[in-house]
Amino acid sequence: MSKLKIVQVGLGSHGTGVGVNAIVSSPDFEYAGLVDPYQPGLEEAARQLNVDSSKLYNDHKKAFAEAGADAVYISAISPVHFEICKDALESGFHVLIEKPFVLDVIEGKELVELAEKKNLKLMVDQNYRYNLHVHDLIKLVQEKKLGELEFANVQFYYFHDGKPYQKEMENYMLMEMAIHHTDLIRYVLGSNVKTVNGKTWNEKNSGYKGDPCVHAAFEMEIGIPVFYTGTLLSKGLSTPWEGKWRIQCKNGSIHLDDLGQDYGVYVVDEHENVTRVPLEWTDYADVKRVFAEFASSIIEDREPAISGRDNLQTLATQLAINKSSKENRQVAISEIL
Known part of the structure; x- marks a missing residue:
């Protein structure tokens, strides 16, 4: 079967980096085109990805019209x-998009409905779902060998000097970093957030326009x-990207x-x-697994594992945190959705 x-x-x-590590070696995809408004960066990427000029x-829009692609x-x-996503879907392409796939739930719903109307796949690259330890966590949660779940605590500490556009975003921490952890919480526990x-x-002097620190219950x-x-803004010990987790059960x-014994999954x-x-x-191989799932969903004509529709729950949770902080009250996810 052709790619x-x-x-x-x-x-x-x-x-x-994603192209080098996941697409070039993919058994499912090959490049039909590369798009970037910055020509020197585009040419350097083409050199690294071995894509013809x-x-x-x-x-x-020109690429979508001329490149003869199946997906974007x-x-x-x-x-x-x-x-870009709306243009891709309207042009008839399946779409894999980095998180956050949009910054507004109304826009997200529009894209989900457009993909459904056109029978196209819309998948969000929440690649942390495919990290080394995640499936072990899920297995332990589902087995319930330590009894019923009681609560969980997740912590992430890191110092990151963001890119210029990130420093200008209202919700950079929520939308581009903490969104990974919220999505993992939903995935590992097998449950959406209710409130x-x-x-x-x-x-002071953080350099961020929006708040780079968050606490949520x-x-x-x-x-x-x-x-x-x-x-x-953490200046002490950093956590790994997945953060540090404790899932408290009735018996451990x-x-x-x-x-x-180094960072990993433990049972106590x-x-x-x-x-x-x-x-x-x-x-x-987390990103490789994302592209493999995207390809499989297209070939098998089914909903991708991390669909746009599913990811609306993650997106809405981040926006609910922001709303809760601004209004100093509990916010139901249903208010956002």
Whole structure:
């Protein structure tokens, strides 16, 4: 079977890195075109990705009209996601888009409905779902060997000097970093968020227009609370990108942390016996798995695992945290959706 042809829009350092690590070696996709308004960066990306100069475009609409593609991967900056994604869907292409797939729920619903109307796949690259430890966490949660879930705590600490557009965003931390963790909370616990009490804040001379620090208390639809704290201004110890997790159960706890044998998944029983869980996956192929799932959803004509419709729940939760902080009250996700 011939490979699906894909156009990539957005060739900054992240987009080019994804191309090098996931698309060039993909058994499912080959490049039909590259799009970026910055010509020197576009040419450098083409060199790294071994894409012929005849397939380079500065205008995504021109690429969509001429490149002869089956699908579009959008790795441009998030403020332009809606316009590019809408154009891609209206042009008849399946779309894989970086998170956040849009910055507004109304726009997100419009894209989800457009994809459905045209029988096209709309998938969001929430690649943390495919990180090494996540499926081990899910397995332990589902097995319930330590009894019923009682609550969970997730923490993320990092110092990040954002890009210029990120520093100007109202909700950069919520929309481009904490969104990973919220999506993982939903995925690992198998439940959407029901309500949020949130607080975001900034520090003097941080360089960020929007708040780079967040604390949120979620009430999950399964009835347990989850507490999340994240910051991009941490000056002490940093956490790994997935953060540090404690899932408290009736008869013990499940951890994603370093409990003495490096960062990984651990089970601690009620007698404080610590057991490290062997990795089910042993390769760092999270983005490759995203593209494999995207291709499979197209070939099998089914909803992708991380569909735009599913991701509306994650997006709405982030916006609910922001609303809760501004209005100093609990916000139901249903208010946003």
